[in-house]
Structure formats: structure tokens, C-alpha cells
Amino acid sequence: MSKIEVCLTPALLDLYPIENSIVVVIDILRATSSITYGIENGAEAIIPVMNVEDCLAYADQGYLLAAERNGEVVAGYDFGNSPFSYTAEKVAGKTIVLTTTNGTKAMHLAQERAYQVVVGSFLNLSAVCDYLKKENKDVLLLCAGWKDNFNLEDTLFAGAVVEQLQGDFTVGDDSSVAALDMYQLAKGDLRGYLQKSSHNHRLIKLNIEEDVRFCLKIDVCKAIPVLQGEMLVALA
Template identity: 70%
Template sequence: MQKIEVCFTPALLDLYAIEDSIVVVIDILRATSSMTYGLQNGAKAIIPVMDVEDCNDYKNSDYLLAAERNGEVVEGFDFGNSPFSYTTEKVNGKTIVLTTTNGTKALMLAQERAFKVVVGSFLNLESLSQWLILQQKNVLLLCAGWKDKFNLEDSLFAGAVVNRLKNDFSHFDDASVAAEDLYLTAKQDLRGYLHKSSHSSRLEQLNIEKDVQFCLQSNICTVIPVLINSELVPLEN
């Protein structure tokens, strides 16, 4: 049987052998939630890029350009990473080029070595978990964190995945145990628990509480974004 590991920050990714692992990139507030929602709503593809300058390279294309830093839309771009920017009306049939503070960096780092890279969020928790069980591959849950540091919201989601996968996997690292314990403590009131988190406080100061509430909804999407070459596209089972 396969193993599950949790990496709490991209700064630790080099410690993990992921060449034979499916890496699930997690950035709950808000990048991977918005990526999932956008593809669910008909976006053709999402191209994650590392830097704002990389996003600028696409300015003469017909792509939508999205850039976020420190929770805010970068001046001069169409939108950032609020899920409410990824509605059917805005993204259906479109390709989006996106850079964010944490999530897109984690995606790019994972792609360098992983067997496969997919995106996870509470929005697609159940479909993602069921798909991972069927793959019979090792799984690394990679938390994007906050500027290479641990954060609560991504770790809670990692714990939710561990909780759903544990009966079908044989090996867990200590980080998986800790993440699941954290999730079991918080699961009855995720938003209440996350009032303790630093990123939640940052987002509240930006007056986007509705984004936080939205990103904590479970299973409103079935799509699983997968990174193929340079693009996130819907996984075809």
C-alpha cells in the first residue's frame, strides 16, 4: 500500500522524494480554491506563473491576467485570486494567467520533480480524495503556507484529506498525523478555528470575509485541476 506525507511549507519540499508521488498543492485562502472554482465554471486553462513580470509577458494576448500579492490585486491586472472573480460569466472559455503570493510558487516547485501535480481545496475535497484512492500512488500534500512559513488553513485541509485516505494507505509521516489531529479539532467550525490564523486576520483587514467563507465550503465542485506542461486543466478520468 502507498504512503501519505504532508509538507507544511514549500521551504521543506527538497526533503521529500516526490518523483513517484502525486503532489496535491494546497492554498486554501485563496489560490487553489479559485483555480478549482474557475475550472469548474468553464475556464479553458489556468497558467500559473512565478512572478508579476511573467504575467506581464502575456499582456498582448487574449488571456485574462490575474495577479495577487499580499492578498490584494496587483495594479494594472484584470483581477487577483478572489473566487468571485472566477465565475462562469467571467471565465467560461477563457485562459487565465495567474500569479499569487504562495500558491503558484508551490505549483512551480512541485512540477520540477513530481510524478503528477494536482490542486486541492475544500471545494473539491471529496472528488479529489476519491480519485487519489484510486490512483495507487504515493501522495504528498504540499501546503503553500505563507511566504515559506507554516499556516493553519492549508494544514487543516491536508488533515481533511488524510482523514479520508487513511484507510486506503499504509504509511503516514508525523506531519500527516499532526495535520489530521488539527483537522479533527477544527472540523465542526472551520471558520471559528481559523479566526486564530494570521492569514485570516490579514484577509479580514482587506474586507474580504466573504472570500474566506466561500473557500471553506465543502464539495461544491467536482473538477480536479491537474498541471500539464505549463497549464492547469480539468483532469480527465
């Protein structure tokens, strides 16, 4: 039986052998939620890059440039990582180059060794779980966290995936058990549970409560973004 494990922060990724694993990158607030929503709404591709400066290399290719640091849009860029910037009206048929504080870094780290890298969010929870069941390979749920630290919201999503897969996979580590316990405690009121999180306090200062509530919606999307080369595209 394939196993499922949870890596609570990218700082721990080197501890996991992922060469034959599907890695699900998780950055609920807000990178992977926005990426999922953008691909669902017809974006041709999203290119995750590590640094703000890396976006500039694509400036003359007609792509939309999106950059976020510490929850805010970087001055001079088209938008950041609010899901409401990734509507069909804005992104359908377009390629977006994106850098964020945590999520795009986690994708690059995973891509160096993983069998496959896909993007997970509450918005596409069931689609991701159905795909993982079908593929029947080892799974690592990689929480992007906050600047290499543990965070609540990504761990909650990891727990939601473990809940759906535990009958079909071996639960491989204590991080998975903890994530599952946390999700089962919180799932009746995810937003209420996250009131206590450190990231919640950061986001309150940015006045983006609408973003937070949207990112906690379950199964709004069917699209699964998958990293192919340098681009995130819709999984065929």
C-alpha cells in the same frame, strides 16, 4: 500500500522524494480554491506563473491576467485570486494567467520533480480524495503556507484528506498525524478555528470575509485541476 505525507511548507519540499508521487498543492486562502472554482466554471486553462512580471509575457495573447500579492489585486491586472472573480460569466472558455504570493510558487516547485501535480481545496475535497484512492500512488500534500512559513488553513485541508485516505494509505509522517489531529479538532467549525490564524488577521484588513467563508465550503466542485505542461486544466 501507498503512503500519504504532508509537507507543511514549500521550504521543506526538498526533503521529500516525489518523483513517483502525486503532489496535491494546497493554498486554501485563496489560490487553489479560486483555481478549482474557475476550472469548474469552464475556464479553458489557468497558467500559474511565479512573478507579476511574468504575466506581461502573455499580455498580447488575449488571456485574462490575474495577479495577487499580500492578498490584494496588483494594480493594472484584470483580477486577483478571489473565487468570485472566477465565475462562469467571467472565465468560461477563457485562459487566465495567474500569479499569487504562495500558491503558484508551490506549483512550480512541485512540477520540477513530481510525477503529477493536482490542485486541492475544500471545494473539491471528495473529488480529489476519490481520485487519489483510484490512482493508488504515493501522495504528498504540499501546503503553500505563507511566504514559506507554516499556516493553519492549508494544514487543515491536508488533515481532511488524511482523514479520508487513512484507511487506504499508510500515514507516512508526523506532519500527517498532526494535520489529521488539527482537522478533527476544527472540522465542526472551520471558520471559528481559523479566527486565531495569522492570515485571518491579514484578510480581515482586506474586508474579504465572504471569500474566506466560500473557500471553506466542502464539495462545491467536482473539477480537479491538473498541471499539464505550463497549464492547469480539468483532469479528464
